[in-house]
Amino acid sequence: MLSHFDNISNSKPIYTQVLPNNQQDMPISQTLSDNLNTLHSIFLNCNDVIYREFILDSFKCPALLVFISDLSNITLINEEIMPSLMNIKETPSDNQAASNVTVIEAAKNYFIKFADINEISTIGEAIDGILNGNTVFLVEGNIKALKLKTTGFKDRNITEPTIEKLVRGPKEGFTENIYTSISLIRRKIKSSELKFEEYILGRSTQTKIDICYLHGIADEGIINEVKKRIERIDVDSILESGYVEELIEDTPFSLFPQIQHTERPDKAAAAILEGRIAILIDGTPFVLIVPATLIQFFQSSDDYYERYPAAAAIRLIRYIFIMIALLLPALYVAVISYHKEMIPTHLLISIVGAAHGVPFPIFLEALIMEITFEALREAGIRLPGPANQTVGIVGVLVIGDASVKAGIISPTMVVIIAVTAISSFGIPSYDMGYAVRILRFMMLVLGSFLGLYGILLGILVLLIHLCSLRSFNIDFLSPIAPLNLKDFKDTLVRFPWWAMGERPSFTSPHNRRRQKHNLKPNPPSKFDNDRKGN
Amino acid sequence: MKKKFKKQMIILNIFIFIFSALFSGCFDKSELSQISVVIGIGIDKVSGDEPIAVTLEVVKTTGFKGSSDDSEKTSGSVFEVSTGKSFFDALQNFSKVSPVVMDFTHAEVIIISRELCEDGISQVIDYLNRNRQFRSINWLLISDKTAKEVLETTMPNEDISSEGIDDMMTKLKKNASIIPVNLNNYTIRTNSESRTSFIPLASMEKSQNNSFDKIKIEKLAIFKNDKLVGILSNEESKSLMWLSGDMKGHNIVFPLKSEKNNQNMSLEVFKKSADIIPYITDGRVKFKINCTGLADIREVDNAYLDPMMIEKIQYNTQKTLEKQLSELIDKSQKTFNTDFIGFSEKIYENDPKTWLKVKDNWDSIFPNVEYEVNFKINITKIGIIKDNAVPDNKEGKN
Secondary structure, three states, X not given: OOHXXXXXXXXXXXXXXXXXXXXXXXXXXXXXXXXXXXXXXXXXXXXXXXXXXXXXXXXXXXXXXXXXXXXEOHHHHHHHHHHHHHOOOOOOXXXXXXXXXXXXXXXXXXXXXXXXXXXXXXXXXXXHHHHOOOEEEEEOOOOOEEEEOOEOOOOOXXXXXXXXXXXXXXXXXXXXXXXXXXXHHHXXXXXXXXXXXXXXEOOOOOEXXXXXXEOOXXXXXXXXXXXXXXXXXXXXXXXXXXXXXXXXXXXXXXXXXXXXXXXXXXXHHXXXXXXXXXXXXXXXXXXXEEOOOOHHHHOOOHHHHOOHXXXXXXXXXXXXXXXXXXXXXXXXXXXXXXXXXXXXXXXXXXXXXXXXXXXXXXXXXXXXXXXXXXHHHHHHHHOOHHHXXXXXXXXXXXXXXXXXXXXXXXXXXXXXXXXXXXXXXXXXXXXXXXXXXXXXXXXXXHXXXXXXXXXXXXXXXXXXXXXXXXXXXXXXXXOOOOOOHHHHHEOOOEXXXXXXOEOOOOOOOOOOEOOOOOOOOOOOOHHHHHHHHO | OHHHHHHXXXXXXXXXXXXXXXXOOOOOOXXXXXXXXXXXXXXXXXXXXXXXXXEEEEEEOOOOOOOOOOOOOOOEEXXXXXXXXXXXXXXXXXXXXXXXXXXXXXXXXXXXXXXXXXXXXXXXXXXXXXXXXXXXXXXXXXXXXXXXXXXXXXXXXXXXXXXXXXXXXXXXXXXXXXXXXXXXXXXXXXXXXXXXXXXXXXXXXXXXXXXXXXXXXEEEEEEEOOEEEEEOOHHHHHHHOOOOOOOOOOEEEEEEOOOOOOEEEEEEEEEEEEEXXXXXEOOEEEEEEEEEEEEEEEEEOOXXXXXXXXXXXXXXXXXXXXXXXXXXXXXXXXXXXXXXXXXXXXXXXXXXXXXXXXXXXXXXXXXXXXXXEEEEEEEEEOOOOOOOXXXXXXXXXX
8 A cells, every 4th residue: 555655765764754674574473462562662652552352252262452443433343343353162063174264364254243343464564554543453473464444434425515606506515524525426427447546655744645537438548647646645634735736736835726626516516527537535535637738728617507608708707807817907097197098088178187196106005905905815715704794994094085085096096996806806816816816916016017008018918928838738727728719618608408418628628529419409399289189 | 935025025116106207297187276278269361571470269167156046157258469480480379378277179160361371281281181170070161351360250149259150160061052161171171182172261241230240161272282372262262162062952943934924933042963984995084974963942933833843843953953064164175274174083083094094184184174064953851831832923823
């Protein structure tokens, strides 16, 4: 299981490890007391490890159960495992060969009424099992032991996702428990082709990571690339999906996220069905989806659940939102500073009138408002619920009203920043929102120093950068660049489901058709009606 | 070592960018609090060694104090005057009298005094075309008295008089009684072969109760080589619309002479097409002017409308229009000797070689050029009633 750690054993250990390398492969000793001592020395000062020694009555030999009480389902151990071991009255007489069989095998094969059970032979495996909530069963005179999967700990219930809320759609979200997450995906895609491949990452955290894909639909090249990138991770801890994301993304210095994350099982399932690969990480409800394209970050699951005319319109409006969120303050500052002729006369008159007596240059004014807004937004997230409203009041009164009345900020600027703020919330993906927020400041600087020319330059640089980005060998801008009109059915607008017969060509190049042809529903023809009536 | 060098280069570049952005002046950048929005320009000729006086109508923005409740929005305009040796010089001299930068990008009206026009306005027109801040859609007007007086006229329902003039000109464009002219139109016409152009005339009328003065925009002033040569009458200005511009409506009021009493009619005529066709034979030029149009009957007095009558009206309309247009062309030939009709342009378009021959002595040829005017008017609409709404009983039906 930990085989991928082996080839780095010669490198200098600069991080903590679960076990020193010499103990990792140490075999289980025949003498139970030796094993007990080893475990005691390893779990020194670990109060939560429980050693339960008892005598196997029929074999007349001492045995030991080791588990961590708070990680294991104690009821299961009490009511299933202990009774089945202590109630053994005799060796199975009908099987004479049983005398040759070790106690461990006999226990596994005949006595312990438990489904998920594994034989282990090293201390390393035992330690690993115990730390994952398993119960390890050791018997005097056996060089093997049993690992019983008794994992059970307090866990959060499946609740509605808090970040990605929908009007119409499933109300369940991933939880921190990877097994729950796996079950949620498995329940949506009932196919033997749905594969989960497990990795354990993080020397101290021993975090379980699963890459999940549909065999035959996902591109083999991308799967191998994902595996390769995950295998080269060697860190001491993985606490959140963000750790993995930063370790496997293509362009770490880019502002744009190149890996999508979601807490919605339906979104993850939809991505997997398109031929993408989901990376599940234990301990976080966020699942990574690779490869990602730019367009994906501007799409919401709503787009697929609402009827397509509304969905298409909303999606188009969202693109306008994004442009406003990125450019509006910059455009305002640029036009007011350099291109006054572009504003309708009456509007200019009222803007000039409103700006009368404002002490700051317009760029500074915009910057002050932007920073204040960002501060309010951060405060709104951090503050606990009841205090949260205070921020809103402060925002409305101080920024919206008082600063205008005091003549520090012009009312037009307040309007501009407010519209920008509203629009920036229209971006469905939070991490793309971050990118847009930072870029907005850059655009503001460009617009104030170089005018519309500067904004144009900024957009050009941005486009060039976007064109150069790749996510797991997929062009980040596909299907726009390189242009592929076939994939446009789910890009700017969403086509109706009966028209989207194929998967995106960039994620699933070899197996594209996903449904029958001509699924467009039709009303029964008049001829059919007549015949039925007669 | 190489890596360190690369890092240093990156830092250097960042510094260059930041410094060039922060420490360079952006020369045409202006803050909102330092500009005044110029909305109308008046150009006058004065005596003295600084012969050009420029009046600017500037939007007053000081009244607005932010909050909505105590909004004494005394929006309106103030006037600033400066003189100079030339138009540009006068504009530059505003820095001597005003603390703010004049922003001309929103100027809507440019009024030039008649006196200056008689001396020639080519310098002014050149500056207006050359400067980035002036738009080619600025309305051009000529003032009867000084341009300053026209600009300073207060208009009812309008705080800023240039705005009012702009609205009037826009309205004229739709419902024409005169051809509105902007800087672009003027420049293009002046550059045509005939070198003539025209600008509407704004005259002032003192109203009786004296609270408001009136600005009246009627009549066209004719220019030749950027100098004023004469002013057309009201009717002539209307007729000129047949020959230039893409104007739509055109009111004509005329008495119907064939009936016994004075039967008054007014019609609104809409231009459909007007073709000036030159016939060039052996260097002699003859023109045929074919105009077609539609007409709506707007007012009828003392008449009973039947097909016969309508035909009669149609015929009379054509005759009236023909007479009016002929008078206009006569005036252009005999009185002004200025080809604002566009004959020269037509010759140039149809037969450039001939034009090159006659170009040099066109001024002597033009007054004697023969022409023929034909109108074809169709009355299409008579409104929603047929007969006179208040029938005259004595007349009866005949």
